[in-house]
Amino acid sequence: MEKRRLxxxxxxxxxxxxxxxxxxxxxxxHVDEREQELAILEAYENGVNFFDTAPVYGFGESExxxxxxxxxVRDRVCIAxxxxxxxxxxxxxxxxxxxxxxxxxxxxxxxxxTDYIDLxxxxxxxxxxxxxxxxxxGTLAExxxxxxxxxxxxxxxxxxxxxxxxxxxxxVSLQSRYNLLQREVEGAELAYAAASGIGFIPYSPLxxxxxxxxxxxxxxxxxDDVRKWLNNPLFVPGAFEQALAKVEKLKAVxxxxxxxxxxxxxxxxxxxxxxxTIIAGxxxxxxxxxxxxxxxxxxxxxxxxxxxxxxxxxx
Numbered sequence: 001m002e003k004r005r006l007x008x009x010x011x012x013x014x015x016x017x018x019x020x021x022x023x024x025x026x027x028x029x030h031v032d033e034r035e036q037e038l039a040i041l042e043a044y045e046n047g048v049n050f051f052d053t054a055p056v057y058g059f060g061e062s063e064x065x066x067x068x069x070x071x072x073v074r075d076r077v078c079i080a081x082x083x084x085x086x087x088x089x090x091x092x093x094x095x096x097x098x099x100x101x102x103x104x105x106x107x108x109x110x111x112x113x114t115d116y117i118d119l120x121x122x123x124x125x126x127x128x129x130x131x132x133x134x135x136x137x138g139t140l141a142e143x144x145x146x147x148x149x150x151x152x153x154x155x156x157x158x159x160x161x162x163x164x165x166x167x168x169x170x171x172v173s174l175q176s177r178y179n180l181l182q183r184e185v186e187g188a189e190l191a192y193a194a195a196s197g198i199g200f201i202p203y204s205p206l207x208x209x210x211x212x213x214x215x216x217x218x219x220x221x222x223x224d225d226v227r228k229w230l231n232n233p234l235f236v237p238g239a240f241e242q243a244l245a246k247v248e249k250l251k252a253v254x255x256x257x258x259x260x261x262x263x264x265x266x267x268x269x270x271x272x273x274x275x276x277t278i279i280a281g282x283x284x285x286x287x288x289x290x291x292x293x294x295x296x297x298x299x300x301x302x303x304x305x306x307x308x309x310x311x312x313x314x315x
Contacts, residue, residue, distance in 0.1 A: 001047025002295060004276045007172030007199040009151045011078050011118060015270050016295045017050035018043045018288070019203065019281035023065040024058020031283050033065060040069040042285040044077065046292050050277045052175075052201075054082040054123055055104060056092060060111050067112035080119035081108050082155060084126075094124055097131045098139045105148055121153035121175060125161050133164050141169035153201075159192045171198060173276065178202035180211055180250065180265050180311040181234055181243055194274030203279040205269050206262050210234055210243050212290075213251055213261035217241060249310040253303050259293065266294025268307050 003012040018040065025031040040051070051070060053062045063081060070077055083104040084096040109115060120143065122136060143149045153173035154165055165171050174193050176185050179202065193200040206212055221235055234243050247261060254264040269278050280291040299307075 001049075001292070003049070005199070006078075006119070006151070006276050008170065008197050009172040009199075011151065011172070013050035013078055013199075013277035014048045014295075015275075015277060016048055016266065016291055017052055017201070017277040017279050018048050019279040020051060020053040020062045020066045021057045022062075022281055022283045023053070024062035026058045026061075029283075035284055036065055037069040039282050039285050039288050040066060042288045043282070043292070044070070044073055046288070048288075048292070049076065050078045050080065052080045052203075052279050054085070055108055055111070056082075056085040056087065056123070059087055060107075063108055063111035067114060071113055074114055078118040079112060079114065080121060080153065081112065081117055082121040082123035083108070084123040094126055094128075095131075096122055096126050096136045098135050101136070101139045101143070105143060109148065116147060117149045119151050119153045119173065120149040121155050121173070122157070124156050125154075125158075133161065134168055137165050137168040137171075144169075155203075157189075159188045162189070162192065162196075162198070166196070166198075173199040173201055175201040175203055175279070177204045178269065178275075179205050179207045180268060180307060181207045181246065183311070183313055190272065190274055198274075199276035200272075200274040201277055201279060202269050202275060205266055205278045205280055207234055207243070207265075208232055211247060211250065211262055211265040213247055215240075215244065215247075217244060246311055250307065253299075253307060256303070257297065257299070259297075260290065262290060263294040264299070264307075266291065267297065267299050268304060270295060271299060271304055 001014045003014055006013050022031050023036050053066050083101055084094055085092055086095045140152045151172045154171055155175040176189055178185050190200055233239055250261045254261045266278055269275055282288045282291055
């Protein structure tokens with residue numbers, strides 16, 4: 001598995017990473033805990049060394065499952081988690097304050113069964129600006145000095161927020177949504193990260209399954225599915241049918257290489273300048289093997305350009 005340096009850190013991450021949201025067993029249909037652990041180990045055994053989670057995924061469950069599965073190989077993998085989305089009986093809210101960071105870091109370390117986290121990421125910036133970014137990033141810098149985290153990362157930040165954060169402490173990565181169907185980061189963040197030496201980590205690389213080709217016009221999304229309760233705009237009537245039409249073009253390119261649509265979508269991402277490691281989720285060993293097939297080969301430049309055109313925003 002190809003490894004790429006994450007920003008200016010000493011972390012070299014596999015180009016295909018493992019996204020452990022489904023390990024939280026909320027919103028992703030049936031997830032067998034034992035199979036999920038085997039999937040994590042399958043990824044590791046096939047060269048994946050970057051594993052991404054967050055406390056809010058299953059309200060701590062994802063971190064517990066991931067930490068337990070990776071315990072035998074802890075010193076050979078990079079564990080990335082996040083903070084800032086907290087929950088109580090009133091729901092989920094944003095809190096990136098110093099006090100909350102100091103609480104969350106110890107809880108995440110305990111759930112993950114480790115004494116350090118390789119990449120600790122701000123899950124979402126404060127939407128209301130209640131906590132100054134200097135307080136958030138400054139606290140993370142203290143955690144680096146204390147040895148509780150190795151590196152600072154951010155997620156869902158704008159260029160201006162990235163610039164402000166970088167001025168306070170070294171930020172090695174930006175994790176944002178990026179896939180063939182959702183390419184908003186191409187407007188600014190992706191190029192900025194590449195030019196600034198910040199590793200770019202795409203999440204939702206398969207558009208929550210749309211780019212795998214498994215959906216049809218007759219597919220029904222359950223009410224308790226994450227795609228439904230997070231109001232994914234790709235799954236609303238009209239946009240859904242348009243996306244399916246574009247996926248047919250992806251299938252045609254994939255067939256030329258003897259690959260699946262999902263593998264081709266991942267390979268397209270891996271070819272983009274600045275992309276370091278791609279957060280590909282999996283519930284089973286079979287899905288892990290499918291995702292890994294997105295690496296180890298290259299799309300021709302002509303086919304990359306063809307996909308760029310076919311999936312251009314607004315087409």
